[in-house]
Amino acid sequence: AQKITQTQPGMFVQEKEAVTLDCTYDTSDPSYGLFWYKQPSSGEMIFLIYQGSYDQQNATEGRYSLNFQKARKSANLVISASQLGDSAMYFCAMREGYRGNQGGKLIFGQGTELSVKP
Amino acid sequence: GAVVSQHPSRVICKSGTSVKIECRSLDFQATTMFWYRQFPKKSLMLMATSNEGSKATYEQGVEKDKFLINHASLTLSTLTVTSAHPEDSSFYICSARDIQGAYNEQFFGPGTRLTVL
Numbered sequence: 001a002q003k004i005t006q007t008q009p010g011m012f013v014q015e016k017e018a019v020t021l022d023c024t025y026d027t028s029d030p031s032y033g034l035f036w037y038k039q040p041s042s043g044e045m046i047f048l049i050y051q052g053s054y055d056q057q058n059a060t061e062g063r064y065s066l067n068f069q070k071a072r073k074s075a076n077l078v079i080s081a082s083q084l085g086d087s088a089m090y091f092c093a094m095r096e097g098y099r100g101n102q103g104g105k106l107i108f109g110q111g112t113e114l115s116v117k118p
Numbered sequence: 119g120a121v122v123s124q125h126p127s128r129v130i131c132k133s134g135t136s137v138k139i140e141c142r143s144l145d146f147q148a149t150t151m152f153w154y155r156q157f158p159k160k161s162l163m164l165m166a167t168s169n170e171g172s173k174a175t176y177e178q179g180v181e182k183d184k185f186l187i188n189h190a191s192l193t194l195s196t197l198t199v200t201s202a203h204p205e206d207s208s209f210y211i212c213s214a215r216d217i218q219g220a221y222n223e224q225f226f227g228p229g230t231r232l233t234v235l
Contacts, residue, residue: 033221033222035221035223037226042228043209043211043228043229043231044226044228044229045162045211045213045226047223047224047225047226050220050221050223052221089159091161091162104150104215104222104224105152105164105167106152106162106164106213106224107164108161108162109161110160110161111159111160111161113159
């Protein structure tokens with residue numbers, strides 16, 4: 001069963017508008033972390049934002065915010081005021097079962113390709 | 119943020135040869151590093167977890183004799199693709215976990231594009 005699901009293979013957004021990228025997850029572990037990464041055409045993975053399962057508030061980092069709905073098991077990324085440089089692949093990832101210095105592997109969703117139009 | 123380097127960034131080799139890819143954490147020590155494989159327009163697939171001083175843990179379906187991983191020090195892990203074949207052509211990305219990081223997050227290298235002729 002897919003543990004991380006991104007249902008939008010591609011998205012378009014007009015420059016300066018906001019866009020929401022969807023991500024749902026499935027886990028029975030009460031302690032987990034959710035990450036969003038950006039991958040431009042160069043291939044590097046850029047960390048954007050993190051949400052812990054016990055965090056009470058939604059995470060925010062500049063123009064990025066995470067709409068965390070724990071009961072629905074969703075962790076959507078919201079990008080405000082889109083810029084041309086935001087065009088890239090975006091991956092949602094989950095880390096579960098982390099204990100001490102071992103483990104902590106990430107499970108990635110299928111990705112969403114975002115295109116920002118001028 | 120923490121910096122992870124990967125070398126080489128691009129390699130072309132003949133079928134049957136072996137290729138070594140290095141992953142280094144430049145400004146932090148990483149007891150755990152991860153190796154991923156990515157096909158065009160696809161997600162990252164975890165191949166193995168590399169722990170310093172012990173054997174790597176491979177994901178199901180990954181041939182450990184074909185993809186040799188050595189985590190020789192707290193800043194270096196290597197992936198050797200042995201007897202490479204054209205189907206091994208892919209984008210290989212490593213990451214290193216910074217336990218001192220704010221979120222214990224993984225920092226990724228820039229990737230290595232392998233082409234096997």
